[in-house]
Amino acid sequence: MLDFTLDPAGSEPIFLQIAARVRSAIAAGEIAPGARLPSTRALAARLSVARGTVDAAYAALAGEGAVLTRGSIGTVVSGAVGARPGPVGHTPFMFGAIPASDATPPLPFRVGLPALDAFPQRLWSNLTTHAVRGFQAADLAGSETAGVLALRQAVASYLGAARGIACAPGQVLVTAGYQGALTLVRHVLVRAGDPVWLEDPGYHLCRQALETAGARVVPVRVDQDGLRVAAGVAAAPRAKLAVVTPTHHCPTGVAMSLPRRLELLAWAAEAGSWILEDDYDSEFRYSGRPLPSLKSLDRGERVLYAGSFSKTLFPALRLGYLVVPAELAAAFLRAARLTSLALPALEQTVAAAFMRKGHFTRHIRRMRHLYADRRRALAAALQTVFGERIRLEPAAGGLHLLARFPGAADDTELVRRAAAAGLAPSALSPLALAHDCGHGLLLGFANIAAEEAEATAARLAGAIG
Structure with missing residues (x-):
């Protein structure tokens, strides 16, 4: 058979x-x-x-x-x-x-969520009330296709200060999260049959979204220095696009080294290719110096930069942003008119006020300290509970830990057992497309309070054996 x-x-x-x-x-x-x-x-x-x-x-x-x-x-x-x-x-x-999703509290170990219990809801509510009161009749007619100007200005200002990215508000498009940014990139840059480099292992929804556009996905192995550019060149030297997570690789957490970044930029400039930088979780780094964004090193204007408020604020906001080279701004604006028209103005206006008044920067700073504490507590608890049965692979940032269990059942089976006990880790192995990355569990820690870490680790041990 x-x-x-x-x-x-x-x-x-x-x-x-x-x-x-x-x-x-x-x-x-x-x-x-x-x-x-x-x-x-x-x-x-x-x-x-x-x-x-x-x-x-x-x-x-x-x-x-x-x-x-x-x-x-x-x-x-x-x-x-x-x-x-x-x-x-x-x-x-x-x-x-x-x-199907529901409104229940997040299950322990779920990845991709910020600390929902620590979000300043009262402050957000006050800003929302103020924004509604300030709306004029013209504001009710709809918002700009590229996004509310105040938010695009705030994003450009923030990226210049925090990520070293020099861009004008006219290069910023507000999107429906990262998937919205990816949709625009697909429409403007990718045609059926175009080869596209993807990190392997990598974000499965990104792969599926590109395949719906008919792209020929080219899985490129990731090692301790990030995407292996030479392997990508060997597989598809003239790929139309490379999608990368250089600051915090999804899912392993490794950071792309500076030589690899420069090698990737040189390839794109020589091949006339584009790079989509997904800079998720870059705000949350707990050791070492902050890494520059790939876009900040881009002298040839080959990098498109995508960011999202889903992890810095909250996922239900469904707002993100895409920074495009100036020469592509008009084409992306046309694509936005065809695909998304415009996003709700109220949420954009509130987010702009949150950033303009300094709340965003202060919130990031508080969350970084909180996540460092929760990460440290969970790592220590897992080591105490599992002992030599667990191996944690350290990453300098992000909102999840990668845990391997030598000699245990395959990771999808461990996920099944954990789910039966009301826990929500994710399996590593299904995220690989062509290059085996072994087995492991991705354990989100953002919503596990430090004082609950040991009890939660014990629940996991009881569930997976």
């Missing part, structure tokens, strides 16, 4: 090749409805690919309804006995179902 070969040099991503082969086998009746597919680990070993690649293939098939995931039983072919599913063509949106 599932005896096939892959074409690493083909234009179609490996995970889509796997999904197509499995789909064809189902359609031909070679795999009966109800039959169990090989485990992701077994199939990855058989095909000599990363396990995350097979995970992505199975997720695509599950999104189509071709297979079902049944916990400990594994992945099985759907359909009634004797039925033969017809062939299903690939569409850009054939990904696994997105779990």
